[in-house]
Amino acid sequence: MRLLWQGLAAVLLFACAAPDISATEPVRMGNGSLAFETVPGWGLRPDGNSSTGPTHGGVAVDEQGNIYTSADQGVFVFTPEGEVVHSFLGDDYTNLHDIEIRKEGDQEFVYGARNKNAEGIKFNARSGEVVLRLPFPKESGLDLKRFSPTAITVAQNGDIYLSDGYASNHIFRFDSDGKYLSHFGEKGNGLKQFNTAHGMTLDTRYEPNRLLICDRNHKPKGRLLHYSLDGEFIGEVVTGLGEPTSVAIQGDYVSVPDLKGRCVVLDRSNTVVAVLGFNPDPKRGRNYNIPQAEWIEGVFSGTHGSNWDADGNLYVQDWNVSGRLMKLRRLQ
Template structure:
């Protein structure tokens, strides 16, 4: 190809790309908010939240989590790293080094006046702790050989932290043991095993500290347990307490605010429970069986107010919800609590 033709081809491609991006941005601007839920758990979507000015996703493929710091900034983990959004939806920072990739689950904690993010890195077979300001990694939690289990595979999916600093790391994609470490990373104990019995886990996928009760306890998503997904309570010492609720589809994670808990279901909805663990509201239900639980719903096929593979959620101080889909294009949504 001669030089003039190469220039014209480049100019043509640039022009087409600009037109398509402009049309995409215009299409996003035409999308109207969708109201979802019911009663005191009613929300309005924020169309285009988290997208770039050209209307495309900012973050790439997502198989992760969401947390919010004390300043109100929203952190979501994607395959290529952690992205930090302002409440208005602009990316204001990112952590893209190898340590921050593929964080399947995150928890955020304030300790002695400083905030830290704890993450479960399933592809990297470890838990991790790093500073919110600066990103310095201060702790790693590999498979604890001192447990004596001799596992051939370690694939953590969830992490949470008790008030005394003990860290719980769920091996949800492998043995389904939940490992307990002290605040310095010393192995203390483990509990649970793979299976479909009352005190067994069939994919202990998500987990958080359930602060709705005293003493606090662990709330664990047993994603593939029959009948079709459940939440269970365990004590902080690893003792089974109760089966909380069943029939939730494929619950992936749990986030607490006050007396309420949001439970993303991989089939494409978010269920909200109250302190009695009664269903208060169902958000974004996807009635299309081909899209529910599908990773490959492209951005052009997203439907406002309808989810596909809900994987993570988190509440801000105003009661708004941020929801992440398991999605090849990278989807995170803001749901504003209706007054």
């Protein structure tokens, strides 16, 4: 278990002080080999407005380098330059709280957790064809009053993990055809319990791979946990975070959006090595109702999803009424 060092945090937070609200130039953040700069206006329409509408979702990157982000009304696909080249709209693509992309054979598929629609879903990343739905598995024998999935990930063997983070906090395991296999976890503040198992991914930094899970509202502060693919508790990864919402891995690094208005990056030892976009105003961190006119370049309001491209650039989505997705260009 690693505690977030107060001294390191203080240095990093000072380095991320808020720029002037009128800034239109790129804003630098991070440090050393994890230095980034914002790309002002990235992802906005030609008229300067948001492309997506309200955002409460995730970010994924396909093998061609296109960026997928899920918003309330659907999924939008951007080029690395920030142009929308495709969108998936309609009843099947709303409320995707978390998304991941997996290549299977010669095709790529989007896996999503639909909190308000009480299901997991899998659809073709090109055609949008829905090929699998994962409703609450009655075969589990559980009697749940509510099912509200918040995160989804896929193991190398095709097993699918779906976290009921807004309800029971059980994590359900299915095979690649959607057959229920098992479940683990429960709601609470104990060592092996979850108080909002909000985000999750496959931690490929370890062999065998593990599940890396965000325990967003664990008391006294949020944390990340490791579980085996069989649902066995391995240990706490890092504690003392704010409200970690999701995790995305590239190489040795893990990006962890924090709903209180920042994104932290961990290295292979699970030490915090960068704090990005820190919002020093407690009234504007963890605030959904920040309209586009009040966005501040380089300062986040409620980071919810993130992902990396092959060049190490980072794409971060805010939980936001106007719909905010930002590109952080990696500096060499």
